[in-house]
Amino acid sequence: MAPATEVATIPLASGAAIEDADSSAGKVWQSTxxxxxxxxxxxxxxxxxxxENQSVLQLFIDWDSLDHHKQFIASPIYGPFAKHLMTIVDGTLTMLHANFAPHPPTAALGTISPVTEVLTFYFEKENDGFDSKLRQFIKVISENxxxxxxxxxxxxxxxxxxxxKKGKAYVAILGWESVKAHMNFRETQAFKENINIVRADPLGMEVHHTEFVAR
Incomplete structure (x- = not known):
């Protein structure tokens, strides 16, 4: 079984100071x-x-396999666990899984990357050639x-x-020194000449930045 990364998007309740370990929200988050x-x-x-939206928390979890996470969801402790977490949530929590390569995606998610650009591309169905196109674009980024x-x-x-409409999605995570570094690259000729490599095929895309810390 291949390793899988859980990608959860959590809209936090107003005033939920999860970073403060002594606050009620901080205690719920640490327990989670x-x-x-x-x-x-x-x-x-x-x-x-x-x-871009400080009320939204992102949680990425690397699992040995998708089945391991499913086993947790099916366990007796999951119901109370989820109910406890939802006390600091205001809105719809979304949870997906992706097979990242390379795995683990640690380098792009905080160990050497102060900020992460999170890109989600949407398709009608899986596009067999998109992986190679993304790698081509990342090569342009790394060189420029x-x-x-x-x-x-x-x-x-x-x-x-x-x-x-139902379809498929591809998630790319790119680690940067800062949001400004990413924005500066977007102004370069290299970006303008090559961005269509990854923009041409998807139905649409979403992008934001997250400052991840590792647990």
Missing amino acids: LDTVSQQDGFQRAYYGREV AEGFKAASGGWVIEDVEYKG
């Missing part, structure tokens, strides 16, 4: 991380608030961008919905 880290098949976790650190990417295992 403690419980997850004790599960069979858990490898590591990364979490952080979206730079100051402050670029690392990258990983993979297809989302589950079907997703985009503008009311």
Whole structure:
């Protein structure tokens, strides 16, 4: 079984200071991380608030396989665990899984990357050639961008919905020295001449930045 990374997007309740270990939200969050880290098949976790929307928390968890996470979901402790977590959530929590390559995606998610660009590309169905196109574009970045650190990417295992239609998604994570480093690259000729490599095929795309810390 291939390793899988859980990709969770968590809209936090107003005032939920998860970074403060002494706050009620901080205690809930630490309990959440403690419980997850004790599960069979858990490898590591990364979490952080979206730079552009501080009320949204992203949680990435590396598992030995998707089945290991499913076993946790099916266990007796999951119900109370989820209910406890939802006390600091305001909105719809989404949870997907992706097979990132390279795995683990640690370098792009905080160990050497202060900020991570999270790109989600949407398709009607899996596109066999998109992996190679993304690698081609990342090569352009690595050769031309100051402050670029690392990258990983993979297809989302589950079907997703985009503008009311079911389809597939590809998530790419690119580590940067700063958001400014990424924005500076977007102004370069190298970016403008090559971005269509990855923009031509998808139905659409979403991008934001997250400052991840590793658990």
